[in-house]
Each structure stands twice: as C-alpha cells, then as structure tokens.
Amino acid sequence: MKSEEPFDRFYFWGDMLLRDFDEVDKYMVNAQLMFKDLSKLKELDETFDFLTEEQKEFLKGFWVSFEEKPAGSKEEFLKVWRKLPKVYAAFVKSLKKEKLGYEGMIHKEVAEKVMAKGILGKNEKGDQYIFAGFNALTKAEENIISYFVGEGANCYWDIDAYYMDDKWQEAGQFFRQYKNHPVLSRTFEEAPANFKSAEKEIKLTGVPQRIGQAKLVGQALSENLPPADQVEKTVIVLPDESMLLPILHSLPPELSDVNVTMGYPLRNTPLYNLLDLLIDMQLQRKGNYFSHRQVTAILAHAYILALEKEEAQKIRYSIITANRIYIEQEELQREGTLLQDLFQLVPPEEASVYLLQIVKTLGASFNDSQSFDREYAFHFHRHLSRLHEVLHDTGKHPDWRGFQKLFRQVVISQKIPFTGEPLKGLQVMGVLETRNLDFENVFVLSLNEGMLPSAARQGSYIPHSIRRAYQLPTHDHQDAMYAYLFYRLQQRAKKISLYYNTEPDIIGNGEMSRFVQQLVYESGLPIAHHVLHNAVQINAIEPVTVEKSAETMELLRKYIKDGSDPEQKRELSPSALNDFIECKLRFYFKHLARLREADEVEEDLDARVFGNLLHDVVFWFYQELAKEGDGLIEKAAFKDWEHRIDRLIDKAFIALYRLPLDKKVTYEGQRIVVRTIVKEFMARIIQHDRAHAPFTIEALEEKFTVPVAVGQLEVMLGGKIDRVDSKSGTIRIIDYKTGKDELGVESIASLFDREGKRNKAAFQTMLYAYLYYKDRKVEARLTPGLMNRKNLFESTYTFGHSLGRGKDKRTIDDARQYFDDFEFLLNETLADLYNSESPFDQTTNLKTCNWCSYKEICRR
Template identity: 30%
Template sequence: MITFLESVLEDYDGWRKTPEQCIFVLPSKRAGSFLKNLLVQKTEDTSFAPRILSIESFVEEISGLQYASTIRLMFDLYAAYSAEEGFKKDSFYEFSRWGQMLLQDFNEIDRYLVNATEFFDYLGSLQEIRHWTPEGTSTPMIDKQVKFWKSLFPIYTRFRDRLEQEGLGYQGQIYRKATAKVGAYLQKHDSFHYVFAGFNALNKSEEYIIREILNQQKADIFWDADSHYLENPVHDAGYFLRTHFASWDYLKTSAPKGVGSFFNAAKTIQITGLPKNIAQAKYTGALIENLLEKDQDTLDKTALILGDETLLNPILHSLPESLTGVNITMGYPLKDSSLAHLFSVLFQIFGDKGQKGIPTKKILVLFSNPFLQEWFLNLGFVHSAVTGRMVRENKPYLSDKDFEYYGLPMELRRLLSLQPYPDPGTIISRFIALLENLQTLYLSSQDLVSVEFLRHFHLLFNQLSELHQTYPFITDTPSLFMLYEQLLEEDTLDFEGKPLEGLQIMGMLESRCLDFETVILTSVNEGVLPAGKSNNSFIPFEVKREFDLPTYKEKDAVYTYHFYRLLQRAKKIYICYNTEPDVLNGGEPSRFIHQLRNDSVLSESIRNNLAAPESGIAPSASESVQKSPSLLAHLAQKASKGFSPTSLSRYIQDPLEFYRKNVLGIRDTLELEETIAANTFGNVIHETLEILYRPCLGHILKPFHLVQMKKLAIEVLPEAFEKHYLKGSKLRGKNLLALRVMEKYLDLFLELEAERIVSQEVCILGVEKELIRELTDIPGFSGPVNIKGTVDRIETVDGELRIVDYKTGRVDPSNLRIADWGTLSEDPGKSKAFQVLCYAWLLQEHMPIPASEFRAGVFSFKRIGSGFQWFGLKTAHNRQDEMITPEMLNQFQGVLKSLVAELFNPEIPFTPPEKT
C-alpha cells in the first residue's frame, strides 16, 4: 500500500533538489512525524531536511504573534470584561462558567475574517429586537443583558489590544493577523516553496493564506481524497473539497493532486455492535490478540482509532500481554489519575467555608486514596483504626479539635486545619508541601511512575501559585478549584515508546494524513461520531448563517471526511459501536454506519455482527458449610451462653447467614450514617420508651403519668438521638425530619395509652426485662442450651398478663398468625410470631404474677392505628385464639427442641435458603 504521504513525496521531487528551500505544511504535528520518517527512508545522501510545520505553527510564524495559554486568555478576557462600564460584573468564578464560550466565539469571528464592527452591531441590535415590547417596558435583568451584548465589541477590542501589546494572541487573532501579513511574509521568504498536504475543511483565514501563496506560484497542494465521494454531489465527505475545486482560481486551471479511486480496491469491513464501553474495550483487545496470532508484523500497519477518547483507560487494560509495541499519541489524561482524585477531595474539603467542619465522609475517602498510603506508613498512622472509630461514633462533620481527639498526625492536621480558614494561597502552599513529601517518599522507594505523576502535579500547583500572585481575581476556593480543573484538563502524562512502530492508538483528528492497512474504530455512535448538534456558542444559528460562520452541519461534514478518508486506503476495517441506548448521547449506530451499509460500492464488503461478553450460569459452587467436630464444639459454647430469639429467627431465614454472624461473629461493615439508619431509629425509640416507663414500674398507669411522660419525652428523645446518632453534631436536613417523625410516633403512642387507661387498668411490671431459660432434653445433644432475650415491656391489663415487643418497622397481622406449629421453623415470614413466642416461653419461668393464660404481641409504630397486635393460633373453626396457654408453650418448646437439634445435627450443613 502506498500511503498518502508517500505519494506526495513521489509526486513532488523538489524536496530532493533543494530541501533547504522546501517547507511542508500539514494539518497536524503527528503527520509531520510520519513525513519526517519517510524522508529519512527515502534520502540516500546526507542533506538538509525540509522544514515541516503544522498549519497552526505556520500561521503563527506568519503573524509574528505567539499563542497564549488558555488560562492567560481567560484572565485577560476577564480584565477586559471588568473594565467595561454600564452594568454589574460577575465575579471571576461566575465569569469562568461562560467566559470560555465567549472566547470560542471570538475565535470563530476572527478565523472566518468576519467584520467585527458589523457583526457585534448586528448582534446587539438583534438582542434589542428580541426584548422589544409594544409598551416599551423593560426589567433590570433585560437592561443588563442588552447592555452586555452592546458592550461585546469594546470588550473584544480591549482584549485583543492587551494581548497584542505583549506579542500574544488567541488562535483566531493570530489567524486574522496572519492574513494581513502574508504578503509581507512571502516577500521576505521569496526563495521558499511550500507544499500543503492533506487539507480538507479550511477556515477563511487558512483559505486566504493558502490561495495567496498558490496564486503567487510559490506552492503545491495535495488533497487526500477519493473520487467515490468527491463525484457524489450529496456526499458530505467531499463537501468542502467540491467547494474549493469550484471556487479557487488556481484549481480551475490545475488538476487536483492526490485524488484517487481507492474505494474500488478490495476491502473487508466488519461492523460489530457491543453493549457498553467495557465490552468494546474487551472485544478490541481480543481482536488485536487474534491479529497478532495470525501475523506478528500486521500491527505495524494497524491503527486503533478511539471515537470516544475516554475509552483509552479500559482499552489499555484490555490489550494482550503478548503485544510488545504500542504507541499512544494522546497521552494519559492526568484528570483520571488517583492523584487527581486526591486533590479533588481536598478541594471539596475546603469548599464549604468550614461553617460545619469537614464532612467525615470526605475524610474517609481521603484516607483510602492509594497515593497517601506510603505517607501514612511513614508517619506511623494506622488510618483503619481511626476510620473505625469515626464510623462507630458517627460524627457527620469534623473540626480541628476532632482531628486531635482522633490522634491524627500533626502533618495531616496541618494539611486539613480550618483555623484560620485557609485562603487560596494557603491551600496552594499546603498542597505543594504535601507533594514534596510524597515525592521524597516515592523517590526513595524507586516508584518512578508515581514520581512522574507527582512531578506533573507539582508543576501544575506551581503554575497555580504564580497565577494567584499575578492576578487578583482568585479570591476563593471555588475559583481556585476551577483554575485547577482547567489546567488539569489540558495536561497529560505522555507515554514513552517508539512513535512510528507497533500498534498506533489515537483519536480521530490525529489520524489526518495517515494511512493504515488495518483500521479499528470504536464508539461509532451518534453523538460521538459525529458529535451532533452541540451549540457551545453565544451566537444564534441564524446569525452564524448570516455571517457565513460554521454550524453543526459543517462540523458533521468535517467528521464525515475524516471517517471516509481513514477507510479509503485500508484493506481491513473493524468498526465497533455501542448497542445500548444512552439518554444523553442517543445510543444508536452512527449515520456513518448506515451510509456504509447502503453504499453502492462498499455494502458488498460489509459483515454485520452483534457480540456480547460470554455469559452463562456458572457451575454452582457449594456454599454449604459442613459441621466439623471443632465447629460443633464452638457452637456448643455459644449455646451455653445463650441463643437469642433474633439469632434463632436468623437461622430459620438463612442458616448460612446464621453461621457467618452468630457462629463466626462476622458483623456487617460499619458505614457512616449520613441519615439515621433503620436500626438506629429503633434503638432511639426503645431507649426513650424505657426511660419514660421505668419510673412507673409496679404502678398502675394514671393520667398524670402520661402527662409527665409527654413533658419528659421532649428532653429524653433528643438525648437518646444524640447518644445513638448525632454524637455532638448539629441536627439538620433529613435527620431533623427523622427526629420529628419520632416525636410524632411517641406523641401518638402516648395518646393511645392515655385513651386506654381511661377504660382499662394498666399496670407496668417490666421494662427491657432480660430473661434466660435453659432448654433441656434436646434429641442428639446433651450439652446445656440457653435461650435468652430482652422483653421490651411486661404489663397487666385488667389483671390479664401481656408482653409487648416494640417494632419501628411494619408488622402485619398475618405475620403473627399461624395454623400449624411447623410453619414457625419453616416459614421466614413467621419470624415475628416465632420471636414473640420465644419471649412468652422465656417468661413462663419468670412469671411476675401467676397466670395460666396471657397474651404476647407487638406494637408496630408504622401501623399505630392497628394498636397492639397479638399472636394468634388458628383453631379448627378458623377462629383466632390469642391467649397463650401452657399447652401452646409446650408445643412451641417442641419446635425449639427440633430447631436446636437440627442446629447440632452434623449431617445437616449450614446452607443458604433456596431461591424462589
């Protein structure tokens, strides 16, 4: 295959005869690297090399100005905006949200040589018309907006003047300046010959410069195009080239160079739909491995083009280990590194003005960052222990005193200190100090990759420090964070390698002028390729049309050309797209895929596939745990201490979960509760009721008791909430609502109690009563087994003994009804009935008063209207017998014995419940 750049060198031999007078101008620097390599291969004798410039460098050279950095442009634009009078100015932070868009519009206006005076006058008049009313009325907001539009021209002029005085400019300004100076430049460089290669869409400035040089017979131009789309008047890939060929005087008399019929050659095109980005990455890795197995040398002529460049990281992790040569042109984005995440968290920590302290959740995220682990180790700081305490004590916000309380090292406390609250300068100095400490540690451990990341961030924060000292606009943390993110967005960590060997991984625009025999394209979806109707501009569509500025239609044509140009010389083409719909990006295959499928020439070469990750039912690994002699011995120790009704109920629901939590003692991972959890909610209610009712033990409830309880509840409930959840923190948000819900629950409960004691005699016999009873004569097990539990409330109502279990969750009457005793140990839905019968059986040996029959039930705070709900046994006549008798307890004791016997049966393993 003869590549486009090779064909340029073959057609133009001036680079051999007078290389020192030859200048190649290409769309990108990347293409220049490949051209330089070709020149080396084709040069037999030692000679001067022709100059190779990208179009941006060439225009910069003509203009005599230098490109200013994006950050510098934003500061100078804000200064020009602030100097304008007549309306209230936004802060620099607010300006930064829209200033980049304004800068982009200035760029477009200048690159397309729009008459700025006419343009801004037209734009201002349009805004006046849009806000005009027959009555002539207006508002301060409308007045401010119209004044802003009217002031754009002075801002634009002042901004350009500030830059030009220092020999700087933004891209559009440099391009406009170059068009004015191209004549003088050509006179000064009269002996040079220019070769323009691989251009397609040109802005007015580029077009003017190239045409001027061509008209003076000082240049050749080579187009990288195919007659397949050039000769089709409606094909977008040839839209710009057809316009050039029809309007340029030079091209009317000279046949276009570089145009061929490459699509007539044999090709294979495989289009594959895959679900989501990770599937595309894995598929691409497998595809490259397959190509590598067939031919080791094929990857030197292969390009992997990322339609969505965020796919780089998963692609890198999916490449086969046997791949030895890879060149990545785009670099690794620093914003995706764990070090970037570290500083993002630190900025968030300082972003809340310190009024409430630092969110504990952010501190826990900070502690887990991998870049800090070496530092913590060096400081002797075991953060896992501190993390456990913070979670257990559940303080949502932390102050400087809390950091001292938890024993954080002084170096870490200095980094996080809020006293006095750090200004941007202090934050930068703290971050630089942290980076220097980390660099020292990672240098000593020879972790050179981490050192390189740290070096980049050190340079970034030094740059931030200079900007902060130079410009007075950075006055708060959000502004500083915005600048940090802008600098970070532009910075990448370059990959090292041989740039012209092995697999080439690049973005679509980097592929300009380059040709490969095998092309792999990812993310060929609408909204990605092409990007779609993105309107990142203040300029309305109709104004762009009026002044001949590009719209999304022209941008779509640009990507259409890049897509087809990439395919025209390739022999094997693999196109991947995401099959899953995306709310933001559409998700359907790109229109480019539909065009290929309907192309009269290419459709015959296409194979369509749908692929998905291999899936299936994995062989079920046995999750059961056999009961070894040592396990049974350990279980016997647990039994002698006592099983609770809750633990036995857990065994009924999930024996394997009982094994993990009650035998091995594995507890759920503690998590910081930003809002109160359900179990903590229940603990607060239980403790409050215990405190309220304990003074009434042994007494018959009277109205004055309830009055006292209501008054006391106002103090007791917040104290219990503080003890179990807040732990010194302020009450706000959802937690405040939770407290109000508890207050309402208690108020309604006490009102029900007040109504009840009017017609019934209620005597409190026990509150949070701890009970224990031995279970004997267990089949197959001779050791002691104790059942223990805490009864929330024991009372008599008109002499009838009752036990009550408080539930803050929902309990339905059906949960407490049984028809068959066997269901208690078989049906997890009867766990509430099982628990209250356990309490009833425990109470049988500890009767506070003689009673042959009594009730046991629950009070559900989520069903307050249902009142007390009692256990009931369905009789033969389908009646509910709510009175618990000794015979019923004997029946339940049999259930308990069978359950515990099963628990100690070595032939029955701990297994998870069957899935239904």
C-alpha cells in the same frame, strides 16, 4: 462591561466569548460589523452590500424576529450583543499594548501582513515553500497559503478520487471548494484512486458494551501479533478518549512498545476525582466537622490507600462501625502523614494553595511505573497554578461553591496531550492525531453516532444564521472535517477493523456511526460484518442448598451448652430462630457462614436507627423511675416526664452520633423529625403506663438464657427482654416495636409455620415469656405483648396478643397455658436444626425473599 455576574459564573461566558473572538479572527470576519445590532433591517441593505444575497438572507432570517419590540431572552441577547463590538475592540487593544495575542488574533495579523505583501521581503535564497496535508482551512490560512502559492510555493493535498469526485461525499467538501479557488485550484491534480483499488480487508464488528470492544482488539492482536519490526504499522484509533485505559489494559503483554498520542480528558483521571472530593468536603463542612460522605470516599481512594493504607482503613472502619455522620477535623489528623494535609480546615481564599500542596505531595510520591499518574499530577499542577495566579491577581476569591464551579470549568475543557513516538511501537491515537499518517493495520473503536462524528459542540454566542452568513464554521463543517479523517485513515490501509457498540449506554445510543453506514452502503467494498451478542441466559436457576457436613455441624455446636470453645459460645436468639423458621438457608448465611452486608454509615435515620433511639430513651426513662421508686412506679412518678424525655433524647443523640458532651445538641433536618416521633411515641407509652400504674419493674433490658434439651443435646436459647413488670399477680413481658408488627396470632402452631403468615414479633415475646418462666420459675400469670407503632396510637389498644380468629378470638393473658404446645413445636424446630440429614435449603415462600439480603446469591 458592568455585570452583577460573579466571576465563577462569568467564567463560562468568558470562555465562550474568547472562543468566538478566536474564530472571528481566524475567519477574518469584521467583528465590528458582525456584532452589529441589525434589528433595524434597513441598515442591513445599506451597510452590507459586500455580502452576497444568500448571506444577506441568512442575516435577515435571524434579525427579522427582532423587528418588533424584542422582549425576554431576545432583549437580553440584544443587550449583550450591542456591547460585544466594544468588548472585542477593548480586549484586542489591551492585548496589543502588552504585545500579547490569542491564536486567532495572530493568524489574522499574519494573514493581513502577507496579503499586504509586508511579511516576506525578498526570497533571496530562493527557498522553496511547500504546504502539505491540509484540509479544512480557516480564512486566514487560506489567504496565507494562496499568497505563497501565488509566489510559487507547492501545495499537496492528501485526497482520494472516491470522495473527491462524488459531490455527496462530505469528506471531499473542502477540497472541491479549493479546487475552484482562483489561486489554489492550480495545485490540484487528478486525485489518485487508492481507496477503492488498493487491496483491503475490512471487518466491521458490533459489540455489546464499550469495554467489549477493547477486549476484542486485545484478542485480535494476540491472535495475530504484528512482527516486532512491523508493529509501528498498526494503529488503534479512539474516538472516545475514555477507552484509553481499557485498551491499554487489554493489549497483549508481548507488545512492550506502545505509544499513546492523544488528548486524555483531565476529568477522567483518578486525581480529578480526589481533588473534586476534597473541594466537596470543604464545601460541605459544618464548622470543624466534615461529612462522612467525602471523608470515607477520600479514605478509600486508590491514591490514599497506596500511601496511607493502614491509617486510612482504620479511620474509615471506625467511622462506619460507629455510624458517624460528622467527624471532627482534629480526629482525622495524623501528624507527619498525608492525612494531615488532606484533612485541614481551609478557608476558600486558600483553596488553590491547599490543592496545589496535595498535588505536589502526590506527584512526588509516584514512582516510575506510575508515569500516567505523574503526568496527571503535572497537568493539574499547571492548571491549578494558573487558577491561583488569576485569583490572586484579581484579588477576587470565590467561596468554596464558586471555587468548585471554576475548578470544574477549567478541568472540563482540558486534555492531557500524551505525545508518543510515531515511528516506534504500536500506536494508540485520537482521531485528530491520525492526520497525515498512514498505517497498514487500522483498528477504530466506538464508531457510534455521537462519537464519530462527535455530538459535542462547544457553545457560541454567535447564532447559527449569523455564522452561516459570515461563513464561520457550523456543525456541518465539523462533520465534514471528521468524515475526511475517517476516509483518509483507510485509503491506503490494508487491514481495517472497525468496532461499534450495539447497546445504548450513557455515552452512545447504540446506533452505528453514519460514516460507517455510508461505507457499508455506498463504497461497494466487501465488508465482513458481525454482530456479537451476549448469550441469553436460559439456564434454569439452580436451587441453593447447604448440606450439614461435619464442618457445618461443628459450627452449630456454638449454641450447645459446654459444646464449643468458650470464645465461640452463643445463645440461639429469637431472631435467629425466626430466620431459621422462615428460611433455613438464610439462617445458614447469616448465623453460621456469617455473610454480612457491606457496612455503610446510615445517614438517613432509618427504621433501625430510630428503633435503637427509642429503645435507649425508654430504657433510661424506666431505669431512672425504678431507681427513684425502688422498683415501684407510681402514677406520680410520671409528673415531670416531658423534661426527662427531652434530656434523654439529647443523651441518645449524643451517644448515637458521638457528639461532644459539653455542647448543646442541635436539631436540624431529619433529626427534628426523629426527635418529634420518639417524643410522641414515649408520650403514648407513658399515657398507657400511667393508667396501668402502680406497677413494679422486674427487669429492664435483661438477658435470660435457658438450656433446652434436644435429644442428647442441650441447646442454649437466650434473649434480652425490653421490660418485665408486674402488678396484682400478673407479669407483663413487653417488647417495643417501631416497625409494622401486629398483635394478632392465628394459633400457636402458626408461629412455627414456614410457609404461611406468621407473627414474628409474637413468636419473640412468647419465647421471652418462656425463657423468663423457665429462668425465674414464677408462679404468676404471664402476659407477653407489644407496645407497637401500629396499635399503640389506637384508642382501642390494650396490652397483650390476641389468639385465634372470629368468635374464638381471645387474649393471651397467661402464656403458661400454651407452653406445652409451644415447647413441643420449639423442640421439633431445634431437632430439625440439629438433624444432620436435614439440609439448609431455601424457603418456598417467595414473599420471604423480598427483603432478604441474600437475594443476589439465590437469584430470587
């Protein structure tokens, strides 16, 4: 069949078609007839007289909508449907030629031979054939078994009168059919009534969250540990395979023999997670550069930490602290280590070889205590080798995106078949694996809708009505099969503990399985039903306060002149003082206890990164002009500003992202936006400065430190001022602000007000002016102010803070006249900080907590 579909997209359809062919054969359906286009309904009556009227109705019901000229998706469906008979015939023919076959094809062939009596020959030894424990038979199985039964074989069904004799019980659906079968009917005797008569204790428990179920099972087993010689009579059944590890981790340590018999999805393993990250890393690669997202995740993966902890942590730390977004491949290489294999530049045609090598290396490194990990590696190696062969044979190598899709498709359907020793130790099983096994003590978890019966239905190209017409299995069939497994498991058990999740989550919807509902409402058996719930949190939220103990007072000594070890010495910055004024506890957390947020690479050019970029550019700009003009900035100095700014923006990006110095900086995506904004901001600053020129640069990004007497102590205050310039006897103290800061100040006292609205930026520039004044002992007017995003772009912008409101509003054009008040309030604040009786307590202004990093601790 010719198609434009690339291999990785076809894989999904191919897989589905193979499943359909398999089923068609197992149910011995004539594929040529079933895949016929019956949109001309006439043909249906003419060719399909072997179907019953009911079956024909199903077919008509489907094809009637195709009678008119079909369009859109119907037309697409017909196009493929008409080709399927040929595809099926060609596929089967080519397999036969190579003496190969898929399961359904082999079942069908055996059934046909058996029915034609061509397979047995004479049973000369007089062997007795016995069939036992079957339930939902395919047509091929039904034909084979009934042939042998006809020849004298015995057949035993593991059934119970409870669901067999009640026509509404889906668990007995297939047996009731076989009981009416022309041949199989003779193998049925009266069904025993174990389910209701055997002595049973059934407990049903609703548990909030999936993991809680595992904990409860662990607890129940440790309270009632089965004797060593009886432990194999206990089974834990897991309809949700992802509960395997939680269960294994919850079992009491006394249970040393545990046997796992179930399919564990490959996609739930840590190895899948690592391989998927590696594929993603190659996919997102830009030239020789990998993205920090995958690189840092790989370096933090448990397997990598187990093998290369020191190097992996070192590299990860350096990426995060330097805020690296793209990292050159060579930088990640460490010769002779696993990192060398992981961080290669791999072309897509070598994808499978690359992953196979990693799996091999990891597999060889797992020790005996990591038997699960070894098993994962073995299975991934098998599937990747197969994928490698297929891609190699077809000569078609998808790109990395195509390979990722293929890899995920292959993995998603695969399970690791853990097979344990069923006669020894505690058994942990999937639902299907319990077939034909009896246990006295049964635990079943995840009894929720969507889990048992499972909501997962595999896709099929054969529409539902056509399935029904040809008696191919539908979802009712699957539900009936699982209903039988559920009841059969309990029919001879003595102690049954059933669990379900009461809370909606991504997997289950918190609704109890309908099988359990039936058990509760129809069986009439006494069932102890408990629903556990988390106690509602009604405790009042306790305030968080840190008293000034001797240790805390010691921490505060780092700000005192000559007060502490020189290594620890610090100045109290305006932002630390801002923290203290707004919330004493925040000051303690951030500056004394030094609780930091987890470091992450800031990929989005957030406000902080943008602010840093602008500060760098404006600093370098005036540094160059000041150097050229010997401190004096004339109007003419700005003439070539645009080129200069472009160059400096490049320089800032190179520094921020550690880009190679010899290459042109490329701007794409968000970087273009940031460059444009920085340039506009600079253009505006320059416009105002040109109008203000000539002026003299007094200081750029210079740190000023001043001791302030607080009682007997001298507290060191310090801060770096963005720019100080002077003109005609006025000195401007300038701070650039890219945030939401405003110019207006209500009063000097408001700058120290803990509860009301205060202007943090103005507090900062006033403190800078104070520090500058104290340090330089200047006799000039001091005007602190902002070049801030909010006002700079307004036509009415003038430099400086406004003070007061309404008629009294004026500009702080000489901060010196306010320094007495400012100094008094500053002293009070510092005295409070060093008062051992005054604890670090929480702010009462909840607005302050909105953006605080310690909200979790304070529960605000």
